[in-house]
Amino acid sequence: MNKSLEELLKEYELYKNKGLSINIARGKPNKEQLDLSNGLFKVLDENTDFIDETGNDVRNYGELTGTKECKHLFSDIMSVNEQNIIVCGNSSLNIEFELISASMSHGVKGSTPWNKLEKVKWLCPVPGYDRHFAICEYFGIEMINIPMTIDGPNMDMVEEYIKDPLVKGIWCIPVYSNPTGITYSNEVVERFAKLKPAAKDFRIYWDLAYVVHHLYNGYNDEIINLLDEAKKYGNEDMIYMLASTSKITFAGAGVAALAASDNNIKEIADNMKYQIISYDKVNQLRHALYFKEHSLEEHMKKHAEIIRPKFESFLKALEEIEDIAWFTKPNGGYFISLFVKEGTAGKVIQRCKECGLTLTDTGCAYPYHKDPSDSHIRIAPTYLEVDEIEAAAKILTLSVRIEYLLNN
């Protein structure tokens, strides 16, 4: 019933000559999604009272840890008390970078600065987020692969590795993980809460990038609150939580925040005061006031309505290769992970490229860009126009099957 290699190659050649240029490499919102938040431009005008709840003019210097109004917004998003939140600029990745940078140069809660240690190691659930791994690479931190299961990272391995005092942290995207789209089970979250690492300055980077980014009504992945759970075991200082509105409002002009224990908030603010006088509180107020008037939940449903059809079309098209490949069917987030025959992912990506379909480079979702089995492909369908999906999926599935046959 399946087509022959010859037929497939003939079909593939047709696409090759179409001069297409389609990009499913990055998790970028499309124009229609960005337009959803244009109301932000109406929130503030010349008649605004720019004095925030704390009594400060948001246009001026001051309030290093952010405006109260915006802390309230992130309190809703992250389910953490306002006093445990610091609101920063437009990028949670940047907050993560700064936290690790400060740990390298100054240590964590009085520990030896990491740059004074012979080595620093880091646990990296794989496949994972390339920009997380890039931060480790920048600082020369040795990355250790932790395979992802459908419940989250392999916790047996995590619990084993943290016995090494040089292991100082782990990257986690617990809800609609990048790129698998899976959500950690509550059992996994519990095991994180209970960890007793050899390194007192071990930190869990709990990146809630997609925590409110559900695709289907009534099928929302939800997890228990790690900070609350960890408190039960005296472990609350072990956690840095991150979130942003990058995929809620504007990818490039949103607001990002971190949540942490009382001790950690104090330490982080103490370091921050050397870095900046204050972040952009006008944009913080803009976001806070907007979501006072607009339900965040309804807003996210509008996003879902735009991107759900793209996910559905892509997933439908992938069924074509279900006999030779495996892929995730996420309930939210920005990505689908496709696992093809071992040793062929790089070839598939190259083959797609020749038809004008850009995917992230092979290994992008792995430390050092090395996918040990050369089988993972990350699919980011959001930026595509609906009418591009068919061609993109067709090129991809054709390429997967061709490489499967060529390498059998």
Place this chain on the structure above:
Amino acid sequence: MNKSLEELLKEYELYKNKGLSINIARGKPNKEQLDLSNGLFKVLDENTDFIDETGNDVRNYGELTGTKECKHLFSDIMSVNEQNIIVCGNSSLNIEFELISASMSHGVKGSTPWNKLEKVKWLCPVPGYDRHFAICEYFGIEMINIPMTIDGPNMDMVEEYIKDPLVKGIWCIPVYSNPTGITYSNEVVERFAKLKPAAKDFRIYWDLAYVVHHLYNGYNDEIINLLDEAKKYGNEDMIYMLASTSKITFAGAGVAALAASDNNIKEIADNMKYQIISYDKVNQLRHALYFKEHSLEEHMKKHAEIIRPKFESFLKALEEIEDIAWFTKPNGGYFISLFVKEGTAGKVIQRCKECGLTLTDTGCAYPYHKDPSDSHIRIAPTYLEVDEIEAAAKILTLSVRIEYLLNN
């Protein structure tokens, strides 16, 4: 003709009982100044075409080094080519922090990372900007005082100290310097351009914080362009230029940029890509479009009209103590430096505090908060209401004279 100590103390007691609360500690714009830029809120609306000159949607990810439009704005402010500019977030202080942080962890243009050296030393023209010195303190960089003259830093000392390969940089605010308000002479700029430091990774941090912040029409301090001058001597890689709109538009929600040589821009962007995906380009576009429609020069004249009377009143009041103190009379910027009798600055500041007048702590304008002669007081009159000036100046001058007499 001068009043007796007894009379002065009696007068002082009157102020002490007035329950005043006046703050001239920080260089903050006042509400009236912030209101000048409220037009920024009208620049963008739902009908805006968010596609910038490069073809990117400013609301989305991308364009790590900033929008072309905003580079053009800073090209005007800094007199540097657009391709030698990177536009970042809302804080030039933050850019400076990041540059030093990267130098500490990764070195400069392939040099040994500074955190691997036995010691790093830094030249600090004094009095200077406390937040600059705080960055050095944070990174454990040893600071060396370089006295300021009315032409800029003592260049004989600078030329001598840079023979030490551990001396890696110098802070400069060449136009309307914080806090003296003086502008470097062109001869001083020339000598900077010609420097041949022993350390190949020595950098001049040329902070143009007040470059367009003139107080008087027709009395604009101007300097020759250091980057152009340095090029003549093959020294262009030695310079990092900084600027921001913090005191042009909103202190807390402006845009900041750096300018540097081709080599440096490449290196800095290479490091930046680990830190952030892109800065807030919406705010960049907002600023760029606003100053396409509004003359920056006229805009700055409006600032001058608001703050000039405050400087004038304060300077007029200071004449009262001209026989026992010395003070700068800047043509722009945000500060006046007052030098009182040696050993009395701290006491004057404390005495002012008791009347409800807050000044920055003694020594704030010196590395390690140590004013060697305990004589400098920084005055920041901009945030004051005009009707507060008289009381503020009176309390200050009274305190200066009382402490002069008490310590004679």
